[in-house]
Amino acid sequence: MHDDPSAKEIHCPRCDNCVRKKSCPLAFSLGLAIAALIMFIPAISLPILTFELGNDAQQGTTLSALYYFYNDGYPELSLLVFLTTVLAPFVQIIISLLLYFPLNRNIKPKQMKIYFKILYHVRHWVMLDIYVIAVLITYIKLSAISELLYGAGIVMFVFLMLFSFMLRYCFSATALWKAYHDAR
């Protein structure tokens, strides 16, 4: 516990699972969280795809997908999509900010135990990467029928996905707790 956890990775000799993970510098994770936060609002509210049929056009945003699921009488699906593409990424970003910002300045976050627990569990529910592939598949499916246009939302979404993915990749329980116990 007293050696430097960021120095080396340790894998279990029996099952090869990662027992101690290398960490990115805390300042890097903090930067990722800030970048992801900036991308968040435009990514979920700007149109992702625009479908044109005749003289009519329909814009699709992440929020409109939630609305139509709800309107179709499937509030549970609406909730599931909301959880995996909006709420979980948002919580991941906010909690990362609350953890990395004080730790980066060598201050103990007050609610470390709760923040860590939330971040530990929320990681599994962030499904932005799958959502981006779903956009691609929908594009291929609908472009066979009529004209389809990319919206600015998808560009923002790809960036949000990349930052969120790197945030998850950089997450190291050992390094976080080491930084916490070392902080004032």
Added chain:
Amino acid sequence: MTHDDLSMDKAFCLHCKHLSSAQLHICPVCNEPLRQRKKNSISRTWALSLAALCFFIPANIFPIMKTLSITTYENNTILDGVFYFYKNGEFFVGTVVFIASIFIPAVKMLVLFFLLLSVKIGSRWRREEKNSLYKAIHLIGRWSMLDIFVIGLMVSLVQFGEIAVVTTGYAAPSFAAMVILTLLATESFDTRLLWDEKGKK
């Protein structure tokens, strides 16, 4: 002679990855409850994967998406969607949808049942390979959510009054339930059980 956490009376905290004495009930680093194995791992995994299996059948035989236009009314199951891509020459996309929606959930449940049975009989056969199987389903399992997102996008994009409308089919909640249940089932299985001597705690 084994040198594992059980025989050394140690407990590894899955939250903060700290190894402590098994006599402690709370992890000294992160204050989470400390256990040598995940709580009720076997019975939870059984319950969740059997529940997922129950939803697998309605998810595949009932329509997951309805298409309404001036000339046609179509009720599409997951397999219809796959065939649609193949008919239109989109082999790559068809295969991606097939793998994500049918192949991955089915393989996940089969692997979980296989692992549960090998723990039950205390089999020592190819434990490393079984562990790799678990890692594989843990990694790819999330991708089953793909179809839910595709339906959500289709439904929100194709809304043209009487000309063409896409709506959700009633298999969709079953499909979503199956995906979530297999995710939770995978999460509750503890691979360390594969190495534990039968009869020990």
